[in-house]
Amino acid sequence: MKHLPEAHRQLLQMAISSAQQAGALPMFDLPEIPVQPSTRPGQGDYNSPVALSVAKAVGMKPRDVAERIVEHLPPAEFVSQVEIAGPGFINFSLARSYVVRLVDDILTEGERVGSVTLGAGKRAQVEFVSANPTGPLTIGRSRGAVVGDTMARLLEAAGYDVQREYYFNNAGNQMVALGNSLRYRYLEQLGLPLPIIDDDNFYRGDYLIDFAKALVAEHGDSLKDADWSTFKTYAEHKMFDWIKQTLQSVDIHHDNFFNEDSLFQSGAVWDTLAELEQRGHIYSAAEWEGASDEEKAQAAGKAPAKWFRSTAFGDDKDRVMVKSDGVPTYTLPDIAYHRNKIERGFDLMVNVLGADHGQQYRVVAWGVEALGLPADGIHVIIVQMVRFMKDGQIRKGSTRRGVFDTLDELVEEVGPDAIRYHLLARSPNTHLTFDVNEVIRKSNENAVFYIQNAHVRCAGILREAEARGFSDDAANLDLLGEDELAFLRKANELPEVITAAVTEYEPHKIAFYAKELAAIFHPMYDRVRVFHSDVPEDVARARLRFYCAAKVMFARVLRLMGMTTPDRM
């Protein structure tokens, strides 16, 4: 399968160069040549407005430029016809022989169909989810989880060697609070005197009561004098088992769990601070340099903190790296973490964050810049907030108060495929309302099953063929009709969709492509029958092979979205 816009681009490039050498066109700076799939019948399959865009620089009429280009176009096996239309568009039509052969290309490429070589020999990392293990995964994390995992799948299809990473903080105050909360629940189970616990530092969720019961069952009262850290370690492991299981239920698997604590153990956090200090980006003060008199008065007498002069990079306020009590803020280890990522030698590092972390991330990016590190491989996908609704009620919640909706519950209610599809099928930077009732209703009538049903129908035909002992051996693909060809042309857009999704960091493009492919398939399916009294055997053979290829296409796009590929509804 070819990346057709790229193939056409090369043709145009050659044509322009040779026209220039022949003196038919003057020399000029050639911009990226635009090539796009045509949307309207009569305008070919792909077109380029390149003549329009360079006409001014060339000092000729667009149509004349187009003519000179077309005269010098080298022949290509996939092009059957070239026309100049409108103000100067160059329209290309695909050769029937090329399109028909796609059936065999698809079958040969199989589950990797549509892959491109963009990332061949390169390593990419996608960091996503990254929730601290203080409670079950909430629905608030689900969008980033789905977007991150789909991005990883697309990067693999683009040829990258991909690592999925989960970064978590097991060192901070939250984890101390978690340990103390479990200790409280443990002592409560044993009926022992309870410690005083600050409401703000108490995780109230019922799951800690369950953990405490399990602890009592395993250890009796032998832990009654243990401190928070014992309980924290237990809770952390238990929590991660749970989180992994939740993620697995939506077919998400991380390759690496990177914990913040390791950055302290290795000394990377303090090394990073030293490096920043050495480069002159850090100062000690009770209040930041640009603070108002009022703020300074409030800070008077406070022990000095260490500040990162982020205002030098465009921030509106400097940021604390080390608090006056000597403990670093979250930002410093996060900068150390990104340094670590870069040192691990990834060519591309994609970081999926919720909108609430977008601002915070800028400081980290400036920190990386301040270290003088190459940051051009780092890309952030900010996913905007999702409002989850059920029965007209907006769901919100806090892990600490123990009031929240979990991803487990959502999976239970709407199923993994519907979750993945609906959270994916939006541009990451649109705000989205996920109405559980609506999704359940729509999924039963629309997109999710619409796409899966295309796969089901192909599988049904293959089953029928097997039952009849009918094979596609020696199929003559020239017998395929316009309907099948239209599908195949759309199928051949997969490489460009994967390329666009990866280079623009917009994984939702695959969801829309999948729906478009199904929208071509279903009307065609009615007309293009295999086993029907009116269909001659040789035509049936060709169609059967075509449906084999169509099934491969639907399986491919469904898997790229992390969805299942049912053979029956």
Place this chain on the structure above:
RNA sequence: GCCCCUGUAGCUCAGUGGAUAGAGCGUUGCCCUCCGGAGGCAGAAGCACAGGUUCGAGUCCUGUCAGGGGCACCA
């Protein structure tokens, strides 16, 4: 107040600076015995507002209006 994101059909959303802006739901009318109709065909209906850049703007820039999120020595 400052920063980020978003305003496209009644609703939910696509839309690479290119030709006549697309889907689904809803709505109006129609079609279907044969590989599972969770289908198919047709109709009505739209780029928040005002400037600007450009041969060409839903798309880029500025402003206005409206909505969402973020602005800790928390993570």
